[in-house]
Amino acid sequence: MNKINELFSKDLKVINMGLESFHKDLKSQDVDSIQMNWRPTAGGNEKMMALLARLKTKK
Amino acid sequence: MIKYDIRKNAYYDSVTLMLISKEIKTIDGVTEALVGMGTELNKELTVNLNLMTEQLNEISANDFYIAANVESEEVMTVVISTVDELLTKKKVESGSEYQPVSLNAALEMQPDANMVVVSIPGKYAEEEVNKLLDNDLNVMLFSDNVSIETELNLKQKAVDKGLLMMGPDCGTAIINGIPLAFANVVKKGNIGVVGASGTGTQEVTCLIDQMGAGVSQVIGTGGRDLKSEIGGLMMIQAMEALMADDSTDVIVLISKPPAPEVAEKILQLTKKTDKPVVVDFIGGDHSIIKSVGAYPCTTLEDAALKAVALSKGEVPEDFDGFAVENDVIDNIVTTGLSKMKPDQKYLRGLYTGGTLADEAMKMLGHTFGGIYSNIPLEPKYELKSLTELTGHVCLDLGEDQFTVGRPHPMIDPSTRSDRFVTDIDDEVAVVLVDVVLGYGSHLDPASEVATSIKAIRKNLAKKDKDIFVVASITGTVGDPQGLAESTQTLEEAGIIVMPSNAQAVRLVKAFMSKLSGGRYE
Numbered sequence: 001m002n003k004i005n006e007l008f009s010k011d012l013k014v015i016n017m018g019l020e021s022f023h024k025d026l027k028s029q030d031v032d033s034i035q036m037n038w039r040p041t042a043g044g045n046e047k048m049m050a051l052l053a054r055l056k057t058k059k
Numbered sequence: 060m061i062k063y064d065i066r067k068n069a070y071y072d073s074v075t076l077m078l079i080s081k082e083i084k085t086i087d088g089v090t091e092a093l094v095g096m097g098t099e100l101n102k103e104l105t106v107n108l109n110l111m112t113e114q115l116n117e118i119s120a121n122d123f124y125i126a127a128n129v130e131s132e133e134v135m136t137v138v139i140s141t142v143d144e145l146l147t148k149k150k151v152e153s154g155s156e157y158q159p160v161s162l163n164a165a166l167e168m169q170p171d172a173n174m175v176v177v178s179i180p181g182k183y184a185e186e187e188v189n190k191l192l193d194n195d196l197n198v199m200l201f202s203d204n205v206s207i208e209t210e211l212n213l214k215q216k217a218v219d220k221g222l223l224m225m226g227p228d229c230g231t232a233i234i235n236g237i238p239l240a241f242a243n244v245v246k247k248g249n250i251g252v253v254g255a256s257g258t259g260t261q262e263v264t265c266l267i268d269q270m271g272a273g274v275s276q277v278i279g280t281g282g283r284d285l286k287s288e289i290g291g292l293m294m295i296q297a298m299e300a301l302m303a304d305d306s307t308d309v310i311v312l313i314s315k316p317p318a319p320e321v322a323e324k325i326l327q328l329t330k331k332t333d334k335p336v337v338v339d340f341i342g343g344d345h346s347i348i349k350s351v352g353a354y355p356c357t358t359l360e361d362a363a364l365k366a367v368a369l370s371k372g373e374v375p376e377d378f379d380g381f382a383v384e385n386d387v388i389d390n391i392v393t394t395g396l397s398k399m400k401p402d403q404k405y406l407r408g409l410y411t412g413g414t415l416a417d418e419a420m421k422m423l424g425h426t427f428g429g430i431y432s433n434i435p436l437e438p439k440y441e442l443k444s445l446t447e448l449t450g451h452v453c454l455d456l457g458e459d460q461f462t463v464g465r466p467h468p469m470i471d472p473s474t475r476s477d478r479f480v481t482d483i484d485d486e487v488a489v490v491l492v493d494v495v496l497g498y499g500s501h502l503d504p505a506s507e508v509a510t511s512i513k514a515i516r517k518n519l520a521k522k523d524k525d526i527f528v529v530a531s532i533t534g535t536v537g538d539p540q541g542l543a544e545s546t547q548t549l550e551e552a553g554i555i556v557m558p559s560n561a562q563a564v565r566l567v568k569a570f571m572s573k574l575s576g577g578r579y580e
Contacts, residue, residue, distance in 0.1 A: 003221040004300040007173050007197055008276060012237045015165045017187065018178030018201065019072050020149075022240055025498040031237050034169045037158035039070045040120055040183050 061110055061128050062135040064142075069123040070096065071146065073180070074466045076123075079145045081465070081473065083127065086141060088134035092127035093464070094142055096120055098180070104464045120180075162190055173197055176239055177226075181205045184227060185213065192216050192224065199279070200226030201240050207288050210281065214292040223300075224293060226281040230257035230499070233264065233277035241469060241499035244537030248273020250366045251307035253297040255280045255314035258412030258495060259341065259359055261533050263313055265497075266363035266559055268535040269542075272370050275307040276300075285317030291325050298325070302332040309369045310336045311362055315417070316343035326351045335369040337362050341414065342421040358561035359418060381565065382558050391555060392570050398525040399574060403488040406430070406571060408453030409478055411468040411504075412533065415493045415560045416455040422564045427451070427571040433458050448482055453491070469500045472507035479511035485519075488574055489527045491567050493560060496534030496545060505532070505545035509552035516553065527570055528554045531563040 014033040016023040026033035076095050083092040091108050095101035097118035105111045110126040118124060125142055129135045159165040166172060174197045177187060181204030191198050192213065200213075205227035217224030225232055230241040231254065238244060243261055245268045252274055254260030264274055278297040285291050294312065301307045310332070317325065317340060329336040329351050336353040339362040345355035354375055356362040365375035381388050406427075410416035413434065420436050430451045435441045442452065445460060454461075456468045456475055468474040475492075483490060490512070494504050501507065512528050519525055530549050534542045546556050557563035 002300065002303070003195065004197070004223055004296070005303050007223070008235060008300070008304055008306070010171075010173060010235070012174055012235045013169055013172045014237075014239075015162075015169055015172045015175045015196075016178075017175060019074055021074065022176050022178065022201075022499065026237070026239075029237065032169065034165050034172070035156065035158050036162070036165050037070075037160050038179055038187075039160065040180070041186065 060131070061112065061126065062132070062138075063112060063114060063127075064125040064135075064139050065114065065118055066123045067118075068121055070121055071123060071149075072178075074470060075146075075149055077464065077466050078471065079142055081471070082145060083125075083138055083141060086134065086137055088130035089138060090128045090130075092125070092138065094125050095123075097122045097124060101464075162187075162194070166194065174199065174223075174234060174239070176201060178202055178240070181227065185209045188213050188224065189216070192220060192222060195220065195222065197223040197234075198225065199229055199232055199239050200224065200281070201229060202226070203228040207283060207286070210283060211289055211292075214284075214289060218292055218296055223278065223296070225279040228283075229279035229281045231260045231277065232279045233274060235276070238498045241495075241497060242277065243268070243497035243533070243535045244539075245277070245535060246273035246537070247275070248370065249275055249306060249308040250311060250370050251275045251301035251304060251309070252277045252311045252313065253280060253294050253301065254278070254312075255282055255284050255294065256341070256414040257282075258493070258533065259313045259339070259414035259418070261412070261495060261497060262359040262415060262560055263311060263339070263363045263366075265533050265535050266360055267367055268537070269558070270363060270367045272367040275304060280314075282315070285314050285321045285325070287318040287321060291317065291321045294325055295328060298328055302334060308334060309366050310334055311366045312336065312338045312340075313359070313362065314340055315414075316340045322347065326353060329353045337366045337369065337375075341418060358422065358559075359414075360559040360561040379565075381562055388566060388569060391566065392573060395527040395570055396573055399488055399527070400524055402486055403524065403526075404574065405487050406451040406453070406489045406491065406567065407448075407482050407487050408491040409475055409482065410453065410455055410491075410493050411457055411472070411475060412493050412495050413455040413457050415531075415533070416453055418560055419491060419564045419567075420453050422561065423453075423568055423571075426568055427575045433460055446481070452482070454478070454482075469495050469504070472501050472504050476507055476511050479515060483515050483526065485522070485524070487526065489529065489567055489570060491563060492528070492530045492554075494530055494532045494534070494545060494549065496532060496538040496540040496542065498539065500540070503540060503545075503548075505540070505548040509548050509554065512552045512554055528552075529557060529563045529567050529570075530554050531557045531560045533560070 017036045023035040080094045098120045178201040181202045232239045280293040338348045339356040348355035368375040
């Protein structure tokens with residue numbers, strides 16, 4: 001069975017990254033959902049993000 | 060005077076802040092205000108509102124700011140305390156739940172997570188979604204402003220790993236009976252849906268529910284999936300999963316007309332299953348769909364009807380009429396026409412759902428003259444100005460032109476409420492609207508429409524005029540807003556509520572044909 005058909009046979013367990021209202025809607029339906037406190041990498045500082053990305057590719 | 064409040068490293072989502080901005084503007088002594096994160100877009104908006112200062116140039120997308128044009132220092136104090144109050148209210152509403160900052164921490168809390176809904180600013184999506192796919196997680200990517208190259212890379216990775224990567228700009232999915240983002244409470248059943256169009260998918264699935272049937276899975280692909288560049292990667296991935304799914308007996312595919320080679324690839328795949336496949340390539344060619352043994356459709360409603368018939372083992376038939384007898388429709392039209400004055404001749408379609416607006420224009424064609432739009436069927440009907448409308452007009456208010464700095468009109472109906480005031484003049488005869496219910500949508504969109512129409516009618520009554528208003532509701536009895544309650548609200552405002560967008564458009568077509576037929580031909 002591929003992973004999508006496996007998903008169809010399981011309970012949905014959600015991580016919500018972004019708009020919190022989507023998480024609240026899921027909670028109100030008793031769906032397992034975790035709201036992430038997402039923030040942009042390096043505070044959205046594009047120079048810093050580019051540097052971090054370079055570090056990662058060098059790993 | 061223009062005042063500021065800047066807070067470093069305080070992140071809030073854009074929808075929350077746009078709604079707070081709206082509240083702040085209603086405070087006495089505030090002429091203009093913007094509450095937002097220091098993104099480039101917000102800075103631009105701040106310039107446009109004449110609220111810009113050098114201080115703001117230095118802040119980043121991770122810094123929060125308030126900029127307001129206020130009468131006095133005291134008013135600014137009220138602004139700041141109101142913003143704090145609204146932000147605290149939001150915090151209290153979300154409770155004392157711990158919100159992990161990193162994916163690893165989230166996975167520690169939810170080790171068997173199998174779906175991640177991503178609605179962060181589009182430019183950060185590639186990095187985050189790559190991480191999610193690396194962790195074997197299915198993704199629904201709601202964010203827009205993601206490049207087509209990024210979409211292709213992410214989808215290829217998802218296909219290689221056998222995962223779902225729905226989106227970008229995917230607003231609707233129902234997985235294992237759970238509505239995600241903008242989706243309705245639809246009964247469980249044996250119809251599997253793959254949709255490249257959010258409101259189109261909502262309309263089909265709601266009608267399936269209203270017809271007494273249900274859905275197994277509803278998978279979104281994002282609007283660009285069937286373009287040549289992407290090649291239908293996610294629609295094919297989803298179709299294969301539904302073909303292998305024992306709970307799915309009928310498959311429905313919804314999309315605007317695909318690139319020809321992509322249509323060919325998808326239709327060839329339908330030959331590999333015994334399950335009937337219903338295809339609504341909205342306004343597209345029917346012959347190639349028929350040639351592979353699939354069932355083409357004329358409207359979203361027709362797609363739902365055919366899917367439901369097939370799900371019961373019945374032979375599907377084309378539907379292009381009304382759910383009620385023709386004499387009932389004739390009566391509605393005649394009564395409406397009797398209230399029109401000679402100078403009333405134009406149509407205003409004010410839609411929150413883009414696919415529904417598109418379907419309306421395709422169904423109306425040139426019956427009573429061309430229709431101007433921000434999403435026109437032909438370039439010559441592109442609206443030159445969004446502020447001075449002439450002729451027949453049908454708008455998709457969810458498009459970027461209308462949503463800069465404010466949430467989508469399905470979340471915040473004030474965009475449409477404003478357009479009701481500006482767009483309905485003395486020469487307008489007919490107003491056509493959609494009301495989309497379900498999770499993600501506004502708590503009571505029907506009341507917002509009803510309030511606007513009542514105000515318009517009151518004004519028109521002074522000139523001894525009335526207006527013909529037709530609506531359809533995309534919703535189910537299970538939706539938080541309630542289908543019956545929403546219908547009642549609209550009907551109490553004298554709005555004619557039709558059972559589907561297709562039937563609403565057909566009624567408008569009948570009305571407008573008689574209006575122009577009687578007076579202008």
